[in-house]
Amino acid sequence: MSADDFAALLEPLTLGAITVPNRLLMAPLTRNRADADGTPNALMAEYYAQRASAGLIVSEATWVIPQGKPYPRTPGLATDAHRDGWRTVTDAVHAAGGRIVAQLWHGGRVGHPDTSGEELVSASAAPLERLTVFTDTEAKAPVPAPRALRTDELPGVVAAYADAARRAIDAGFDGVEIHGANGYLLDQFLSPNVNLRDDGYGGSPEGRARLTVEVARAVADAIGADRTGLRISPGNPAHEIEMPDGGDAHRALADALAPLGLAYLHVLRPLDGNDLTAELRERYGIPLLLNSGFAARTDRDEAIAIVDEGLADAVAVGRAWIGNPDLLERWSTDAPTTHADAKLFYAEGPRGYVDYPTLAEEDDEAAA
Secondary structure, eight states: OOGGGGGGGGSOEEETTEEESOSEEEOOOOOOOSOTTSOOOHHHHHHHHHTTTSSOEEEEEEESSGGGOOSTTOOBOSSHHHHHHHHHHHHHHHHTTOOEEEEEEOOTTSSOHHHHSSOOEESSSOOOSSOEEEOTTSOEEEOOOOEEOOGGGHHHHHHHHHHHHHHHHHTTOSEEEEEOOTTSHHHHHHOTTTOOOOSTTSSSHHHHHHHHHHHHHHHHHHHOGGGEEEEEOTTOOGGGOOOTTTTHHHHHHHHHHGGGOOSEEEEEOOSSOOOHHHHHHHHHOSOEEEEOOSSSOOOHHHHHHHHHTTSOSEEEEOHHHHHOTTHHHHHHTTOOOOOOOGGGTTOSSSTTTTOOOOHHHHHHHHHO
8 A cells, every 4th residue: 555545544533532643543562661669760751752653652551559460560550659650751752742541450360469469359260271470570470360359349449440540640641541451350350251250240241341331430530531441352362351242241331331422442353354343333432443453463554444444433553663663654654664573572671662763763874
């Protein structure tokens, strides 16, 4: 496809209270560069500012409570220090002309007590059978079985999301995205193979959707529905999630949240002909962001097709932004791109993080 084909991706878009200048967005990407206590730092500010030409940056998943911290060196929004650290990031992004929302996260049964300092929790005491994770000791370890969250604990989980959302706005974020995807806590509650509860948070599709509904309502009450997005991944088997109900919990979730008028719905799914995404788009009645990088990197032609063919209002791209901080310029001019080194995705320090050159820097180097 030529540069002319890219025109649809260069159109502005309104997402609730957030106006984005183009439709090539940066998907959330865990990079493990925060300080040990979860505080964002100057290196992270440089990384995000480099990528400010994205129509909207969705931050890496950010835990709302220590109990929900799955991996080492992932950032939080649970303390004032976290808020202040993120302020350096949002200031840098805004100074570079960008927009950024914070993705709010609770790992649930994904993680390890050596990392969070707390026992794992989930919808039910359903263990992960195959997963191993890095811990703060850097050794990979099997994931222990979680315990089921008590019903009287769930209001505290909901409040943690709302508190983190308030900190996000105080930190200068343009909004937040609730992480209801990829087999983490909210997805665990949605999924029949993990949620085996017989109280009001299980059983029926409406019961399994209830925690996510309560979180979304609490966040919307805290910061405004027009600054609140939701990410889901129906059918994604990440972290041993199954969807034997055919998506009924997601339908119930859509019907409960549609009256809120959230800023957007962000769906991770492959372009496999699955029509559940189109159905959910209609049920929610809000802008749809599509991330097709389900198992493979989204390329330029696919990104163009998603918007040009009306499959979504915008496309969220992940891995391509890692190696190409100026991805918008490269794809809009059909210039060559850099494949990022996957071995450095979760490493420490600047290498493989802030050292990928822009086209202008490559040209300067070639001319030197």
